[in-house]
Amino acid sequence: MVFELLSKDTQTLARRGRIRTSHGIVETPVFMPVGTQGSVKSLTPHDLFKEDCQIILGNTYHLYLRPGHERIARLGGLHRFMAWDRSILTDSGGYQVFSLAKIRRIEEEGVEFQSHIDGSRHRLTPERVMEIQHDLGSDIAMVLDECTPYPVSYEYARSSVDLSLKWALRCKVSHTRDDQALFGIVQGSVFLNLRKECLERLMEIGFDGYAVGSLSVGEPKEVMLEVLEGILPLFPENAPRYLMGVGTPEDIVEGVALGVDMFDCVLPTRNARNGTLFTSWGKINIKNQWYADDERPVDPTCSCYTCRHFSRAYLRHLYVARELLSYRLNTIHNLHFYLSMMKEIRQAIEEGNFSLWRRSFYEKRLSGENDF
Amino acid sequence: MVFELLSKDTQTLARRGRIRTSHGIVETPVFMPVGTQGSVKSLTPHDLFKEDCQIILGNTYHLYLRPGHERIARLGGLHRFMAWDRSILTDSGGYQVFSLAKIRRIEEEGVEFQSHIDGSRHRLTPERVMEIQHDLGSDIAMVLDECTPYPVSYEYARSSVDLSLKWALRCKVSHTRDDQALFGIVQGSVFLNLRKECLERLMEIGFDGYAVGSLSVGEPKEVMLEVLEGILPLFPENAPRYLMGVGTPEDIVEGVALGVDMFDCVLPTRNARNGTLFTSWGKINIKNQWYADDERPVDPTCSCYTCRHFSRAYLRHLYVARELLSYRLNTIHNLHFYLSMMKEIRQAIEEGNFSLWRRSFYEKRLSGENDF
Numbered sequence: 001m002v003f004e005l006l007s008k009d010t011q012t013l014a015r016r017g018r019i020r021t022s023h024g025i026v027e028t029p030v031f032m033p034v035g036t037q038g039s040v041k042s043l044t045p046h047d048l049f050k051e052d053c054q055i056i057l058g059n060t061y062h063l064y065l066r067p068g069h070e071r072i073a074r075l076g077g078l079h080r081f082m083a084w085d086r087s088i089l090t091d092s093g094g095y096q097v098f099s100l101a102k103i104r105r106i107e108e109e110g111v112e113f114q115s116h117i118d119g120s121r122h123r124l125t126p127e128r129v130m131e132i133q134h135d136l137g138s139d140i141a142m143v144l145d146e147c148t149p150y151p152v153s154y155e156y157a158r159s160s161v162d163l164s165l166k167w168a169l170r171c172k173v174s175h176t177r178d179d180q181a182l183f184g185i186v187q188g189s190v191f192l193n194l195r196k197e198c199l200e201r202l203m204e205i206g207f208d209g210y211a212v213g214s215l216s217v218g219e220p221k222e223v224m225l226e227v228l229e230g231i232l233p234l235f236p237e238n239a240p241r242y243l244m245g246v247g248t249p250e251d252i253v254e255g256v257a258l259g260v261d262m263f264d265c266v267l268p269t270r271n272a273r274n275g276t277l278f279t280s281w282g283k284i285n286i287k288n289q290w291y292a293d294d295e296r297p298v299d300p301t302c303s304c305y306t307c308r309h310f311s312r313a314y315l316r317h318l319y320v321a322r323e324l325l326s327y328r329l330n331t332i333h334n335l336h337f338y339l340s341m342m343k344e345i346r347q348a349i350e351e352g353n354f355s356l357w358r359r360s361f362y363e364k365r366l367s368g369e370n371d372f
Numbered sequence: 373m374v375f376e377l378l379s380k381d382t383q384t385l386a387r388r389g390r391i392r393t394s395h396g397i398v399e400t401p402v403f404m405p406v407g408t409q410g411s412v413k414s415l416t417p418h419d420l421f422k423e424d425c426q427i428i429l430g431n432t433y434h435l436y437l438r439p440g441h442e443r444i445a446r447l448g449g450l451h452r453f454m455a456w457d458r459s460i461l462t463d464s465g466g467y468q469v470f471s472l473a474k475i476r477r478i479e480e481e482g483v484e485f486q487s488h489i490d491g492s493r494h495r496l497t498p499e500r501v502m503e504i505q506h507d508l509g510s511d512i513a514m515v516l517d518e519c520t521p522y523p524v525s526y527e528y529a530r531s532s533v534d535l536s537l538k539w540a541l542r543c544k545v546s547h548t549r550d551d552q553a554l555f556g557i558v559q560g561s562v563f564l565n566l567r568k569e570c571l572e573r574l575m576e577i578g579f580d581g582y583a584v585g586s587l588s589v590g591e592p593k594e595v596m597l598e599v600l601e602g603i604l605p606l607f608p609e610n611a612p613r614y615l616m617g618v619g620t621p622e623d624i625v626e627g628v629a630l631g632v633d634m635f636d637c638v639l640p641t642r643n644a645r646n647g648t649l650f651t652s653w654g655k656i657n658i659k660n661q662w663y664a665d666d667e668r669p670v671d672p673t674c675s676c677y678t679c680r681h682f683s684r685a686y687l688r689h690l691y692v693a694r695e696l697l698s699y700r701l702n703t704i705h706n707l708h709f710y711l712s713m714m715k716e717i718r719q720a721i722e723e724g725n726f727s728l729w730r731r732s733f734y735e736k737r738l739s740g741e742n743d744f
Contacts, residue, residue, distance in 0.1 A: 038689060042696035045681070067664065067689040075667050075685050083681040292439065295447050309417070309455040313447050317410060317439040324414040324699050 001140065001181035001208050003240050009354045013232065013259035016349040019240055021087040021139035022179040023079065024054065028240060028261040029345055031252065031338045032057045032089060034269060037066065038082045041269055042327040043335075045084045050305075051332070051339050055087035055139075057264045060132055061096035065115050065122075069135040077137030089264075090138035092129045092171075092185075095213075095245070098147045106146060108163065126170035134177050142211065143171035145185045150218040157189040161198045172205050181208035183242060189214060190223050192230045199234055209262075210235050211242035216251065225254055232259040249278065249341060253358055256345055268338045272330035275319045278337040280364045286330070291316040304336035305329075373512065373553035373580050375612050381726045385604065385631035388721040391612055393459040393511035394551040395451065397426065400612060400633040401721075403624065403714045404429045404461060405707055406641060409438065410454045413641050414699040415707075417456045422677075423704070423711050427459035427511075429636045432504055433468035437487050437494075441507040449509030461636075462510035464501045464543075464557075467585075467617070470519045478518060480535065498542035506549050514583065515543035517557045522590040529561040533570045537577075544577050553580035555614060561586060562595050564602045571606055581634075582607050583614035588623065597626055604631040621650065621713060625730055628717055640710045644702035647691045650709040652736045658702070663688040676708035677701075 002020040009015070019026040033040045033048065035056045040048060048056065058078055063069060075081050078088055094111070097104060101113035110125030126144045133141035145164040148157055164187045175182045184202035188194030195212075202210060212231070215224045228243070235241050242262035243255050252263050268278065275287045279299040284291075286298070297307035298315065306315070306329040318326035341361075348357035374392040381387070391398040405412045405420065407428045412420060420428065430450055435441060447453050450460055466483070469476060473485035482497030498516045505513035517536040520529055536559045547554045556574035560566030567584075574582060584603070587596045600615070607613050614634035615627050624635050640650065647659045651671040656663075658670070669679035670687065678687070678701040690698035713733075720729035 037693045037695055038686070039695050039697040042700070044677070044697065044700070046677070062693075066693055067685070071665060071685070074665060075683060081683070081686055081689075083686075293443060293446060305416070305418070311447060311453070313439070313443070314410070314453055314455075317453075321409045321434075321438055323409055323411050324696065325411040325416065327696050328414070328416070328700065 003209070003238060005238060007350060009349050010352065011355045012257040012358075014256050014345075014349050014354045015259055015261060016346055017240065017261055019087075021055075021181065023085060023087045023139050026054045026087050027346055029252075029256045029342060029349075030055060030262050031342045032262065032264040033335055033338075034059070034264055034266045035082070035084075035088075037062045038078065040331075040335075041273065042324075042331045045082065047328075047332060048084070048335075049086075051335055052343070053086070053335070053339060055089060056084065058088050058090045058136065058138060059093070059096060060090045060129065060136065061093035061100070063090075063136060064093060064132050065117055069132040073135035073137070077135075079137060087140070088136075088138040089140040090133050090136055090142065091244070092142040092144040093124055093132070094129075094144050095147045097124060098149075106163070108166065110144070111146075126167040127174040130171050130174045130176075133180070134175075137177075138180060140181045140183060140209065141175065141177075142183050143168045143185055143207075145187055145213055147217070148187065148189045148214045150189065150214075152189050154191055154194075157187075157191055157194055160189075161187050161194050165198065165201050168202060169205055172207070183207055183209040183211050183240075185211045185213040185244070186231065187213055190219055190227060192227065195227060195231045196234060199231055203236060207239070209240040209242060211244050211262075212260075213244050215243065216246045221251075224251075225258070228255065228258045228260070235259070249338070249361075252338075252341070253345070253361055256349075257354070257358065268334035269331050272334040273327050275326075275330065277315075277330060278334050281367055282365050286312060286315045287319050288316070298333055299337075302333065302336065303340075304333050306333040306336075375581070375610060377610060379722060381721050382724065383727045384629040384730075386628050386717075386721050386726045387631055387633060388718055389612065389633055391459075393427075393553065395457060395459045395511050398459050399426065399718055401624075401628045401714060401717055402427060402634050403710045404634065404636040405710075406431070406636055406638045407454070407456075407460075409434045410444075410450065412703075412707075413645065414703045417454065419700075419704060420456070420707075421458075423707055424715070425458070425707070425711060427461060428456065430460050430462045430508065430510060431465070431468060432462045432501065432508065433465035433472070435462075435508060436465060436504050437489055441504040445507035445509070449507075451509060459512070460508075460510040461512040461634075462505050462508055462514065463616070464514040464516040465496055465504070466501075466516050467519050469496060470521075478535070480538065482516070482539075483518075498539040499546040502543050502546045502548075505552070506547075509549075510552060512553045512555060512581065513547065513549075514555050515540040515557055515579075517559055517585055519589070520559065520561045520586045522561065522586075524561050526563055526566075529559075529563055529566055533560050533566050537570065537573050540574060541577050544579070555579055555581040555583050555612075557583045557585040557616070558603065559585055562591055562599060564599065567599060567603045568606060571603055575608060579611070581612040581614060583616050583634075584632075585616050587615065588618045593623075596623075597630070600627065600630045600632070607631070621710070621733075624710075624713070625717070625733055628721075629726070629730065640706035641703055644706040645699050647698075647702065649687075649702060650706050653739055654737050658684065658687050659691050660688070670705055671709075674705065674708065675712075676705050678705040678708075
């Protein structure tokens with residue numbers, strides 16, 4: 001993997017970059033749709049191509065449990081399995097172990113848990129996590145880390161950082177695949193000195209990219225931004241910076257302004273399935289009776305397949321009637337919103353007017369839905 | 373609507389024809405995918421275009437209850453509502469009243485029932501059914517009829533035919549839309565003399581096309597074929613013949629051989645959602661453990677999007693993991709199977725070798741899955 005820093009904004013810390021993986025180019029800042037179980041829910045690879053999506057995220061935890069990484073390896077790897085020939089980043093599975101699995105025990109060796117599917121017992125160690133991601137064949141792998149909740153005591157965060165660093169080193173040592181990049185993950189909860197120390201020690205080990213974990217886990221928005229503001233300037237300039245599991249359109253805009261290159265979040269896809277749709281002036285909920293006779297598209301300024309063909313009234317009908325097409329049309333729209341926002345952001349940084357773009361982004365949101 | 377009989381098979385009663393509706397051409401024999409609530413479940417209009425689908429069926433009962441025919445009319449009609457600019461046939465809603473609704477009372481005036489959605493009371497009369505289909509703006513409307521179950525007594529079938537004929541006449545009288553064809557429906561259960569009488573009296577009223585109702589409702593297959601064999605030769609040659617709610621690939625092949633021009637059935641779409649996939653050698657169930665490591669496409673001879681990109685192993689995984697994409701990929705495959713079978717049938721009739729094609733169709737099915 002190669003990362004090229006193309007340009008930097010003059011008024012903010014925003015960066016315009018380009019990642020080359022074994023499966024192509026990823027223009028940054030980038031948002032990665034989440035393809036949990038080998039599919040971005042309700043979409044085909046073709047749908048993602050059409051949205052100019054260059055990279056998706058796969059969840060190691062889910063794929064490990066079902067259908068199993070060895071099976072995916074036998075079937076030619078995750079790209080071939082899901083017929084997606086562009087880039088894939090896989091997480092380490094740690095986050096899902098901490099958020100989904102039933103019982104767990106964290107030890108220095110690794111983490112023990114019970115599957116949320118059938119209760120079967122499993123153990124993930126740093127070495128095992130590398131082996132699984134090796135088998136999946138993702139372009140970017142993540143180290144195993146302990147995801148701390150919010151709030152957590154300083155003492156706990158301290159020892160958790162130590163554990164995550166030990167795991168990070170073991171991941172690095174056992175990572176063997178040349179065509180796969182490996183990213184380290186900065187932990188340390190809301191404690192800036194822990195975050196800094198963690199980053200420094202990760203940089204000593206040396207990774208292809210650096211992520212920020214355990215943010216947007218319940219802490220106030222200002223705290224998240226403070227942490228980012230405090231640590232991002234210390235990140236190596238010539239490596240991609242990935243803010244994990246974030247977030248809302250506003251979070252992403254602010255993350256970009258602070259120097260983040262990569263984002264992922266279930267928000268656009270999960271919200272779509274709940275009928276919550278993103279527009280340039282904010283969110284709407286399509287199940288609202290208000291839309292029953294509304295023949296306008298979700299967002300009159302949007303050029304996605306859904307907005308070009310269907311009315312709010314139709315989308316509301318599909319949602320209320322629990323039609324399967326509802327999930328797909330809503331997901332296409334929400335992902336288009338996120339991915340075209342990223343496209344605008346990249347262009348604005350290139351043209352040196354990201355701050356202007358950001359102001360107009362917030363102005364549209366203040367203008368309110370009633371204008372439409 | 374114009375129907376043109378292009379050619380007739382010499383060895384069977386199969387016909388090759390062409391219907392021109394207000395929304396384009398429909399080559400017959402044709403299979404119409406079912407778009408119950410304003411969408412062919414899990415598919416976009418674009419998916420249907422790509423399968424060369426020329427006509428779909430919409431269910432009046434469902435659309436009347438939700439979102440309501442008046443709303444659809446306000447929104448520009450069913451074509452515009454669902455963004456489908458090719459032909460649509462709507463049924464009368466009668467079949468669903470008899471199969472889905474909770475309580476019903478059949479009187480000469482019409483049929484009273486309670487919605488399966490919220491228990492609300494409704495009454496459908498022939499005039500009302502015409503009004504609803506007028507509002508939906510389908511290209512082909514169907515008369516209201518009483519669907520008889522199997523078995524039913526001769527006496528009941530006799531009086532039911534009388535009622536359906538009275539309703540058919542009232543439908544014809546109250547049908548006002550010039551750009552919409554109206555088809556009559558032959559009833560009479562398994563009693564050939566009732567079927568014949570019903571057909572004759574429908575022809576006296578005069579319709580744009582003639583359908584056969586209440587077949588494939590539980591009677592033995594031979595009985596269905598006997599009824600078709602007995603009455604289809606009496607149908608007017610210059611009007612389309614529609615066998616409602618049928619059926620399996622075999623049913624369709626036999627229906628074509630007996631002179632049927634149009635078919636509809638939920639089988640390919642519903643089966644898809646249950647993981648049952650059609651192939652040239654028969655059905656397979658993708659959830660079978662057998663397929664967990666099978667990297668072949670569902671049907672190696674199939675050219676659909678699903679078979680061109682995904683393995684049985686992947687489709688099984690999506691099904692087992694209850695991924696939304698499972699429904700769509702399976703539906704694309706099954707509809708492709710049905711629609712390309714119809715294409716082959718049309719070509720075979722044109723080229724005068726339908727009997728040969730039919731033999732090869734059955735031979736493939738006898739060859740068994742193990743060959744693949």
